[in-house]
Each structure stands twice: as C-alpha cells, then as structure tokens.
Amino acid sequence: MAQETTALDALIRNVPKAELHVHVEGTLEPELMFEFARRNSLELPYRTVEVARAAYSFGSLRSFLDLYYQGAAVLQEERDFYELTRAYLERANAQRVRHVELFFDPQIHTARGVPFEVVARGIGRALEDAQAEWGMTSRLIMCFLRDLGPEAALATLEEALPHAQELVAVGLDSAEVGHPPDDFEEVFRRARERGLLAVAHAGEEGPPEFVRQALDQLRARRIDHGVRALEDPDLVERLVRERVPLTVCPLSNVKLGVVSSLRAHPLRRMLELGLMVTVNSDDPAYFGGYITENFLAAQRALDLTREQILTLARNSYAAAFVDEGRRRQLEDELQAVASEF
Ligand code: HPA
Ligand code: ZN
Secondary structure, X not given: OHHHHHHHHHHHHHOOEEEEEEEHHHHOOHHHHHHXXXXXXXXXXXXXXXXXXXXXXXXXXXXXXXXXXXXXXXXXXXHHHHHHHHHHHHHHHHOOEEEEEEEEOHHHHHOOOOOHHHHHHHHHHHHHXXXXXXXXXXXXXXXXXXXXXXXXXXXXXXXXXXXXXXXXXXXXXXXXXXXXXXXXXXXXXXXXXXXXEEEEEEOOOOOHHHHHHHHHOOOOOEEEEOHHHHHOHHHHHHHHHOOOEEEEOHHXXXXXXXXXOHHHOOHHHHHXXXXXXXXXXXXXXXXXXXXXXXXXXXXXXXXXXXXXXXXXXXXXXXXXXXXXXXXXXXXHHHHHHHHHO
C-alpha cells in the first residue's frame, strides 16, 4: 500500500498538467501581499503573514470573497501584476503545469482606479516570459463579477475589447446565489460576437439549473466547478453526452463548505459517471494548495487509481483551448511520463 501510494505520488508530481481553473488574484500569497502593501504604502488589516494566514478560514463563498477582494487591493502597479503572475507561474512550472488558462477579475482593479491596461500588461508579460523560458503555453480569461450585475459587465467588456486578442474567453465568477447566468446573456453574446469563447462558474453554490443556463444562455464551453450538477441525473446525462468539461477544485470545495470533507467529494463518482472532469487549484494561496496538492489530497481521500490520475490529466488537455498540435504534444509528454512512473 505504502509503495503504491509512493508510486502514485511520483506519477502525480511528474505528469504534465493543464490548469484550467485558477484565479490570478487567488494566487496572492500573504508574503507577496505584505511586500506589495509596503511598496505601495498601504495598510493591511493583518499585523503579520501568520495572522493573515490564520484569518483564512471560510464558511462560505461570500466570506472568502470578502478577504480575496481585500487582499487584491494591494495590487496597483504593472510590476505588481507581473510579479504576482510570475510567482504563480514559477510554482506551476515546478509542478509540471505545461499549459495554463488563467482567470483574472479586472473589475476588482478598475473599481480602485487601476487601469485595465496595467492589469493586462503585467499579467501578459509574465505569461510571455513563461512561454519563452519553459515552453509553458497559456491563455487568459477575463471574468465578470456576477454580483456587480450585467451593466457593469457590459462596461467591462467595452474596456476590454481593445485587448480582445490577448483573451481567449470570458468567464463569470464571484457570488453565485442570487446571480443566475441568465442575467448575463447579452454581455456573453456580445463577447462571443467578438470572437471570445465562454466559460462560467456554475453549480458551485448555485443549483443545477445554473449549469443548464450557463450552457444554453451563455454557450459556456466549460463549466467551472459544476459539482452540484450531480443533483440532477438528466443534467449529468447531458454533460456526459456532450462531453462538457467540468473544472473541479477539490481543496476549494472543502474550504468553502461546498462539500463537508474531501472524503465526501464527488470527484471519483464524477469520473465513474463518465463526466469530463479536471483537477484545478482555484485560489491556491487561500485554499492550502496548488494543483499537485489538489491531486495528492484527492487521490488519498478518494483512493483514485493510476488510470484515473491519467484520465484527469488527459481530460485537462482535451478541455484546454489549444490547437490539436499542442494537444498532441501534451499527450506525447504524458506518454513519456506514464512509461517512466
Ligand atoms: N467561485 C466564485 N468566484 C470566485 C472563486 C470561486 O471559487 N474564486 C475566485 N472567485
Ligand atoms: Zn473559481
């Protein structure tokens, strides 16, 4: 058993990964938060890094979001966005993330007077460097904060359009309950008309109906989280049939109370049902682990098999917004690793 676990750990650490659900603002470790606060002459509500970390205890999505927005307020200059993104990418590279699709929430920053361009340029430069240095490919996804409503989302889309070529998709995040995907039909239609793809957080705290709306009204190509879809067998059948990817975030779901424990997480059941699930980190600085820690914790809690680990990796390539050539490269890298571990 111990030997088996060790072998699976090695496979998990080495398998090439595509991370499809990670918010750049959610990668802000307290150490960097303190550094940016000092540099930008801002006060933090925490005295030390340890006190900040100890405050990261959430009973719900809302209580997390309040701290997440507060933390992100230390980001002001292009250099801050560059360094934040760079720090995430260094960790991701060390965990064999070979392709990343990064979410960002421009409204958190533009509401504080930080120009859209400053945010996009800082993040974008870090992504370019990662490709040049490590061959890590990436895409950028702009999310709308659903609790700010559809008008604010439309204004944000207008601001973003000059940068549309730097984006692959639009997404929808923040507080789900009370903010159905339906409300955002028009802004998503306009984004699609400008060549952007669509994804949406749905079925995290919200009901299965929100997953359906994300597919039908927003034309979402992937559902972020989607774990509550399991409450609706007809929806599950559709997601399997249409091979809709669900970007699942195990540690996030535990920290935000979406599931009661990792052992109660439906990831394994989702795989067994034939759903196209992937494993992701969501907001790793806040939820206690990056992508490898999510894989390791889920494997242990749910006794995932070697085949299931490989399926999760392959699903991440299949669900990524990349061309067939890149998908094949990732598959080839996986083959090489699978024959060694
Ligand atoms: N759900 C909704 N909004 C978010 C999340 C999440 O898990 N992380 C960052 N913004
Ligand atoms: Zn998320």
